[in-house]
Amino acid sequence: MPVAPFPLSVHEISRRVRAGAAAPLAAARASLAAIDEMDSVIRAWSHVVGPDALEAPEEGTGGRLAGVPIGVKDVIDVAGMPTGFGVPALTGGAARFDACCVGMLRAAGAVPVGKTVTAEFAFRTPGATRNPHALDHTPGGSSSGSAAAVAAGMVPAALGTQTGGSMIRPAAFCGVVGFKPGFGQVFRDGMKLTCESLDTIGWYSNTVEDAQAIAQVLIADDGDDNRASDRPLTIAVQLGNPNAALCPESQREIARACEAWRAQGVRCESVEAAAETGLLLRAHDVIMHYEFARSLMPVVARHGDCLSPVLRRAVAHGLAIGAGEYREMLAVQASLRHAWGPRYGGADLILTPSTPGPAPRGLSHTGDGVFNKIWSVLGWPCLHLPTAFNQAGLPIGMQLVGNWGDDRRLLAMGRKLHHLLTQQGE
């Protein structure tokens, strides 16, 4: 099956609808047709609205996202659609209300067309989704369906979530732009909170411009996206990770990117892996398991038979973590979150791998999040840029990381850097 992005960008769809050049539901109908055509193979969706149930955009056709069809990871409520958390046996009736983020997108004109497959409670056990670029390879997880749906061109954008590496890893494996905002930037009302100190809502799209269009709706900011354009960018290039090896083709791709950017006046300076890497990985592990266990304990108690042994073991493990260790790791998180300066003070952003390599073969695991957890626990915004394909046709790319609070600036810089690399004009 040829893989092509949705034929129109977020920007172009909404521009046409606002100009009266396209019907408000035209793109949503095209999305449903694409899902109908492709999803028996890709399996990205757990629920799709019928063509007659599509809801016209609110606020007439004047919104910033007017007419833009979106997919929503199935741990986030959409009014009128069931929420299943990746566990078909637990899928309930229709949600009464949109999650806050869905309501904000809908108010800007977006049209939710369905719910996308998630790993079981956004944890480790994958759903049925396949990688559009290689059907016997994982799409990554836990936001598997959202990344695959955008990669396969079924929607131009979709919401996911990240607790460890659940946004960036699927973006890397499926070859789409993935943006995980900084912690706390997007309201979480209406999503299943499994780890309150880590859970973050993000989104997939085909371009950084499209990710920016969604950020302008979901992230409160003063709108000054171009602060970075006045002086040469400086990038801290951090390849190493004492806990993981980076595959040669990803190394070469990052080197190629740095070379291309340097030719345009960008400064790329290598930095070693932070001495705190091990501590941050431990903080992530402790905080995640402690909180996940307490959030999932009621589900295990009532519906343990419907859950995987992997999940049940994680809950048992988390319940055994002491409060003292948990609080110690929260203190590590709080203190290192604001420690950009000592290590990265001279840089505008960090360039680092998204994953150890392209999507591994097999659908029974979602890949390694070792390059993501550090940034998840710090709560810094992360942006995956898909930049090339390897010889096997699998997407490769890289991750940009911004400082605490620098979400919109990271997107602005990422847009410029992606353009320089893909030879498109600004």
Added chain:
Amino acid sequence: MPVAPFPLSVHEISRRVRAGAAAPLAAARASLAAIDEMDSVIRAWSHVVGPDALEAPEEGTGGRLAGVPIGVKDVIDVAGMPTGFGVPALTGGAARFDACCVGMLRAAGAVPVGKTVTAEFAFRTPGATRNPHALDHTPGGSSSGSAAAVAAGMVPAALGTQTGGSMIRPAAFCGVVGFKPGFGQVFRDGMKLTCESLDTIGWYSNTVEDAQAIAQVLIADDGDDNRASDRPLTIAVQLGNPNAALCPESQREIARACEAWRAQGVRCESVEAAAETGLLLRAHDVIMHYEFARSLMPVVARHGDCLSPVLRRAVAHGLAIGAGEYREMLAVQASLRHAWGPRYGGADLILTPSTPGPAPRGLSHTGDGVFNKIWSVLGWPCLHLPTAFNQAGLPIGMQLVGNWGDDRRLLAMGRKLHHLLTQQGE
């Protein structure tokens, strides 16, 4: 109707069940009988389980809260019970899962017996609940039913939430102990998040000991509750509030408390209202309305007819707040949250009014939260101590406030101070 607390304390119920001296569901059955007897008058409950649907405590009968019946504010999910948010027309089917906090209480042995009346979406428009001490007076809001249910003796403890003054004000008006933990101390999975930067789960009980028993289950800590006992306590007494007057009987009651405590070696030192009071009230107003509007917007869009004009106006107001002003107020919150030292550095805790006075007459409003919002936006833990009744038979009392992170220590100090005041032994 004579008003008396539930006949057994949280501690005593669980002790008896653990010792095999009482059946695991005995207290829950007594609770259902009391509800059956009283609630047609008090109207504290929006849903009550049938006697045959009571679920025996998990973990056998060994838990810290074994057999303790609890009420749960109807913005928090309890598996098998509907969640109505204070809007009967929107009440849905049974929740699939317990909220995280309910699951943690249940795992410790507690037995949820029903859902308690909340103001509409935990905002301003009250439900039907009456004040057990004076039926034509407000019980306060928004956690009206939980406070009234504990005050009337229908349960020994109940969960509420606070965004502005929704825990402490009902505690004051109903004359029960109310504890609002510090922001972030209790996981919020499974509650309706209307203001993600403010919403906090708390609880009501008859004694500070009982509040401690619940804190030991819900708040991760090292269990060192007695750090304050080694040296004389110092209390910063802050009566003034440039935005509200304190009634004379509340002033006299606080003076009486200080006198009693001084006689026992406690230092009570007056401080002026902080210069930042006005700024903090503005921060609370801006953050609350900005977030509430975005959380409730999807409900207004679909079910506006079911909602009060007050709520709809608040949503419209919040949607009009600019992102710049909102972020500025979040920065105020973040910086003042850690500014205990400059103003209160010499004190262990703050003593301040809970409300301008006792419960006002009338059921159409829930009273003034002006003495609560400052602490809600700071996210500091607050404890209401009921200490007396006025000549009309209405409860009066006072609020203790602790520093960021000092939740368990505040409870330990509050327990000691409450004992000194009520002449009970430690």
